[in-house]
Amino acid sequence: MSLEGILLGLLGQPASGYDIKRDFDQVFSHFWSAEQSQIYRTLQSLEKRGCVASSTEPSPKGPARRVYRRTTAGEGALLEWLEASPGLGGLRIPYLAQLYFLGEADELERTAQLLRQIRDHAAERLMVLEGLEVLWREGNPNYPRGMIDEDFHPHLVYEHGLSRNRATLEWAERSLERVARRMERGGSESVVPSQPVETT
């Protein structure tokens, strides 16, 4: 299961459920998401199986923190998950499901609205990622060469996010132009007069 793997990976450093939720929203939301309740429950189930251990620590603000650490058994489970063949097929992009059927609504303005949301979301993600590049550069004057071992794999994932969001942004902009042309011409999208479009 991916969530278990991610939690085991993150617990290389001790962390509370709350900390992990923050990491999730900042780092992993680019390709995975999880609710707080799910994180707490999964941590508990990992503890039952001995993959993590917890201890409570008083916190300066608010109630006591329950801090989890990865155990030796947890390291084994992590390596096992890393060896497993990846879910190349488990891809999930919810907005495409809606876009696919938006012809049924017969309102191009709704299509444009969805595309603008997708575009803005990708643009925002890109800004966040491009901001991170500054941080990589600060830690390493030879960037992107001379990457230290610990950063290498996260950096590959980071670059995936960059190219994915660039591609999505460009696609959304092209698509918005197509929609605009279609709306102007009343649904025929630059049809050559001598080649009329079948409308059935």
Place this chain on the structure above:
Amino acid sequence: MSLEGILLGLLGQPASGYDIKRDFDQVFSHFWSAEQSQIYRTLQSLEKRGCVASSTEPSPKGPARRVYRRTTAGEGALLEWLEASPGLGGLRIPYLAQLYFLGEADELERTAQLLRQIRDHAAERLMVLEGLEVLWREGNPNYPRGMIDEDFHPHLVYEHGLSRNRATLEWAERSLERVARRMERGGSESVVPSQPVETT
């Protein structure tokens, strides 16, 4: 829920659970997936709510088919789902979760293996999609202009798949080169001699 929406969308034409599973594997697997059992169950629950109606029809091959049709209530439910704000955040790319932590395994060969799988998968998808372009072109000599209304939204989704898979393919190839350089140089990846890398 996206699966319900997709089923309602597909049931513009009458279809059996088996037909829908085929559509899923061919068209939707680029951004969503579902098992047969889930499709059958969801169809049953949609029927209970009156969004679809079914009738059995003898089939020339094999047992009788249970063919589902979208009802008027189903049309309403579909439009409602299309109006709902999209899950811009529900993105899920399982292989990135593994890649992120693959530094823990400390075996770049495993990283290269995963990247090759991702690359080959994207290349295969691209070939399928580029094959579809021939079909679009056959049906329309002005392609990609003069797209009929029914095809417009699926075509937007199709183009998303094209650009996404191109981006992934290029990223995977770049990443494989980085991994190869890193393996050659024993983990330092083209470090400038006067600027040694910290390895902690």
Place this chain on the structure above:
DNA sequence: GGTAGCATGTAAACTGTTACATGATTTT
């Protein structure tokens, strides 16, 4: 005193996967 942020969690409902079970027809 109210709100925002820190911090924990439970319960129920829903969604998704894996494994199994059945049986007809066509092709090899």
Place this chain on the structure above:
DNA sequence: AAAATCATGTAACAGTTTACATGCTACC
């Protein structure tokens, strides 16, 4: 006669979401 394809489904389990419930501290 066996295997492939067509076709339907159930049961058990695993994973995820939504809604709720609690309580502390800092700041306005």
